[in-house]
Amino acid sequence: xxxxxxxxxxxxxxxxxxxxxxxxxxxxxxxxxxxxxxxxxxxxxxxxxxxxxxxxxxxxxxxxxxxxxxxxxxxxxxxxxxxxxxxxxxxxxxxxxxxxxxxxxxxxxxxxxxxxxxxxxxxxxxxxxxxxxxxxxxxxxxxxxxxxxxxxxxxxxxxxxxxxxxxxxxxxxxxxxxxxxxxxxxxxxxxxxxxxxxxxxxxxxxxxxxxxxxxxxxxxxxxxxxxxxxxxxxxxxxxxxxxxxxxxxxxxxxxxxxxxxxxxxxxxxxxxxxx
Amino acid sequence: xxxxxxxxxxxxxxxxxxxxxxxxxxxxxxxxxxxxxxxxxxxxxxxxxxxxxxxxxxxxxxxxxxxxxxxxxxxxxxxxxxxxxxxxxxxxxxxxxxxxxxxxxxxxxxxxxxxxxxxxxxxxxxxxxxxxxxxxxxxxxxxxxxxxxxxxxxxxxxxxxxxxxxxxxxxxxxxxxxxxxxxxxxxxxxxxxxxxxxxxxxxxxxxxxxxxxxxxxxxxxxxxxxxxxxxxxxxxxxxxxxxxxxxxxxxxxxxxxxxxxxxxxxxxxxxxxxxxxxxxxxxxxxxxxxxxxxxxxxxxxxxxxxxxxxxxxxxxxxxxxxxxxxxxxxxxxxxxxxxxxxxxxxxxxxxxxxxxxxxxxxxxxxxxxxxxxxxxxxxxxxxxxxxxxxxxxxxxxxxxxxxxxxxxxxxxxxxxxxxxxxxxxxxxxxxxxxxxxxxxxxxx
Numbered sequence: 113x114x115x116x117x118x119x120x121x122x123x124x125x126x127x128x129x130x131x132x133x134x135x136x137x138x139x140x141x142x143x144x145x146x147x148x149x150x151x152x153x154x155x156x157x158x159x160x161x162x163x164x165x166x167x168x169x170x171x172x173x174x175x176x177x178x179x180x181x182x183x184x185x186x187x188x189x190x191x192x193x194x195x196x197x198x199x200x201x202x203x204x205x206x207x208x209x210x211x212x213x214x215x216x217x218x219x220x221x222x223x224x225x226x227x228x229x230x231x232x233x234x235x236x237x238x239x240x241x242x243x244x245x246x247x248x249x250x251x252x253x254x255x256x257x258x259x260x261x262x263x264x265x266x267x268x269x270x271x272x273x274x275x276x277x278x279x280x281x282x283x284x285x286x287x288x289x290x291x292x293x294x295x296x297x298x299x300x301x302x303x304x305x306x307x308x309x310x311x312x313x314x315x316x317x318x319x320x321x322x323x324x325x326x327x328x329x330x331x332x333x334x335x336x337x338x339x340x341x342x343x344x345x346x347x348x349x350x351x352x353x354x355x356x357x358x359x360x361x362x363x364x365x366x367x368x369x370x371x372x373x374x375x376x377x378x379x380x381x382x383x384x385x386x387x
Numbered sequence: 388x389x390x391x392x393x394x395x396x397x398x399x400x401x402x403x404x405x406x407x408x409x410x411x412x413x414x415x416x417x418x419x420x421x422x423x424x425x426x427x428x429x430x431x432x433x434x435x436x437x438x439x440x441x442x443x444x445x446x447x448x449x450x451x452x453x454x455x456x457x458x459x460x461x462x463x464x465x466x467x468x469x470x471x472x473x474x475x476x477x478x479x480x481x482x483x484x485x486x487x488x489x490x491x492x493x494x495x496x497x498x499x500x501x502x503x504x505x506x507x508x509x510x511x512x513x514x515x516x517x518x519x520x521x522x523x524x525x526x527x528x529x530x531x532x533x534x535x536x537x538x539x540x541x542x543x544x545x546x547x548x549x550x551x552x553x554x555x556x557x558x559x560x561x562x563x564x565x566x567x568x569x570x571x572x573x574x575x576x577x578x579x580x581x582x583x584x585x586x587x588x589x590x591x592x593x594x595x596x597x598x599x600x601x602x603x604x605x606x607x608x609x610x611x612x613x614x615x616x617x618x619x620x621x622x623x624x625x626x627x628x629x630x631x632x633x634x635x636x637x638x639x640x641x642x643x644x645x646x647x648x649x650x651x652x653x654x655x656x657x658x659x660x661x662x663x664x665x666x667x668x669x670x671x672x673x674x675x676x677x678x679x680x681x682x683x684x685x686x687x688x689x690x691x692x693x694x695x696x697x698x699x700x701x702x703x704x705x706x707x708x709x710x711x712x713x714x715x716x717x718x719x720x721x722x723x724x725x726x727x728x729x730x731x732x733x734x735x736x737x738x739x740x741x742x743x744x745x746x747x748x749x750x751x752x753x754x755x756x757x758x759x760x761x762x763x764x765x766x767x768x769x770x771x772x773x774x775x776x777x778x779x780x781x782x783x784x785x786x787x788x789x790x791x792x793x794x795x796x797x798x799x800x801x802x803x804x805x806x807x808x809x810x811x812x813x814x815x816x817x818x819x820x821x822x823x824x825x826x827x828x829x830x831x
Binding site (some may be wrong): 262350358361364371382383 | 668
């Protein structure tokens with residue numbers, strides 16, 4: 113045993129180190145979709161909460177820009193109370209849209225004003241209508257969009273701020289990495305170049321231009337500002353429970369830490385008589 | 388319980404047993420459930436030297452209870468229909484009181500269940516808990532693992548997101564690899580000609596049923612456990628009464644402390660990173676017309692997925708004659724990677740249970756653990772992606788093939804060879820004896 117052991121040990125250790133090395137390298141080099149640049153968000157971290165002013169400005173951006181094409185099916189007007197709007201304001205916001213109501217006592221359908229209990233009005237009656245109006249592309253519902261993408265909030269911000277006039281030279285390479293001569297370059301019709309979008313060609317018209325909205329609180333409506341605000345709004349739409357979740361989580365973890373410390377003390381005490 | 392030694396509080400004046408004590412005796416005389424509980428949960432003799440790796444069995448049981456309780460509440464609010472499932476889950480997240488908490492606990496609870504069960508299995512592997520006389524106990528554990536995988540897979544389909552739909556499509560399609568009758572079986576599983584509403588509804592029904600089957604098998608697992616009792620880090624049998632301590636209070640408090648540590652980890656994820664373990668794509672509603680760029684299962688199934696994709700066509704060299712298509716071979720390898728565990732008591736027939744006394748086994752075990760993690764990494768990446776950004780020729784498929792080879796070689800080649808030829812260190816005389824010598828060992 114004493115003679116064979118060191119050799120075996122060295123062999124297995126070397127093998128183990130090799131495998132570990134591969135595992136580590138594999139963990140660090142996997143090149144998936146480009147990771148969006150991390151932004152500083154009010155709602156990140158253990159103590160994060162949504163910046164109310166940014167949420168309200170973001171709602172304005174959604175309402176005046178995004179909602180022309182994108183639905184927000186899971187959110188109701190009444191949910192806007194979380195942004196700091198009062199009941200009358202919410203009623204007024206809901207009343208700006210027309211919903212189909214009915215049937216009434218005569219069995220007729222009718223058009224009525226939106227109510228706080230209504231979900232956000234869908235800009236298109238169905239998917240086909242949405243595609244017909246958008247060059248064949250279907251603008252996705254935005255209710256959980258920040259949860260549906262890796263690093264969702266950072267991704268959304270990167271997408272909204274990375275439209276470029278035309279793709280860079282490095283974009284024009286074929287599958288083998290060879291450059292494509294200018295004569296053979298074909299840009300898909302009706303598409304736009306976005307550096308943050310997988311594949312680069314996106315059907316969405318660049319949605320944000322400077323001063324696209326007039327902020328009521330006087331904030332300058334730069335593209336970056338609007339992108340940040342609307343992302344904050346949509347992050348709330350995706351995770352309306354976030355503030356309550358984190359606040360409860362802090363208490364739960366503190367309680368568990370205290371309880372576990374007690375359990376440890378008790379364990380030490382009970383086991384003491386064995387040793 | 389039996390023969391109260393001091394008068395119960397309820398009737399301390401006349402010295403007779405109290406009403407509760409009398410009721411207990413009345414029941415126990417007719418069905419000795421209290422004697423049973425006293426015997427199996429209180430005085431149940433347990434090796435005195437169990438370390439913290441022995442906490443994970445009871446943790447698994449507790450996580451299962453958490454999953455069943457949260458699952459029952461979710462079922463009250465969920466609609467198993469392709470047109471409503473996704474929206475009903477979002478309604479749970481937004482409008483049901485604490486629905487977000489219940490769903491996040493359930494969702495992450497599934498991950499936690501696999502995590503603690505995998506540690507539990509690795510512990511059994513390291514300390515030889517599958518060896519005589521605990522083979523049945525080990526087999527029942529593998530049955531539980533298989534049931535867990537089925538349950539988790541079907542549960543993942545229920546929110547009817549993109550990964551739900553495409554995961555269900557990929558996994559059910561595996562059965563089409565079975566020669567001749569494969570396609571008919573897939574149609575039968577689906578209840579139609581594609582993954583659709585009938586599939587969702589039967590998966591929902593089975594997802595509710597199987598956890599209770601798991602509870603039943605756990606009962607058998609515990610029954611088998613309590614016949615010969617727990618194995619221990621030394622892997623030697625208990626000789627005298629000195630080697631054992633009653634389960635209560637020693638291991639109840641040790642398990643409770645471990646539970647506290649575990650819950651801090653679990654709740655940390657639930658409250659602060661509830662979607663970290665999941666695939667973002669599943670927050671997009673299922674769309675049968677749009678295949679996701681990468682279809683990947685949840686992390687706890689990734690190693691099997693890697694094995695499935697690692698196996699090439701089985702052909703006779705230099706002739707080009709294909710004996711078995713890669714798909715069928717892959718499916719066999721994937722199921723084989725778990726079924727092989729059933730044969731463990733014979734593949735590793737060494738009489739020494741604990742790897743502490745088996746220097747080579749100990750190190751190859753840790754290589755095996757790393758290989759399983761590597762397989763998980765392989766399963767999460769496209770097969771044709773280069774592992775290292777500088778070396779284009781070495782792709783994940785190759786890494787997967789190396790890891791898969793080790794996975795099977797570990798069981799089929801290394802284990803029998805080690806069992807026969809490995810020089811083992813001398814075993815201690817008893818559990819009580821080696822306490823001092825044990826202290827200057829590091830590691831486990």
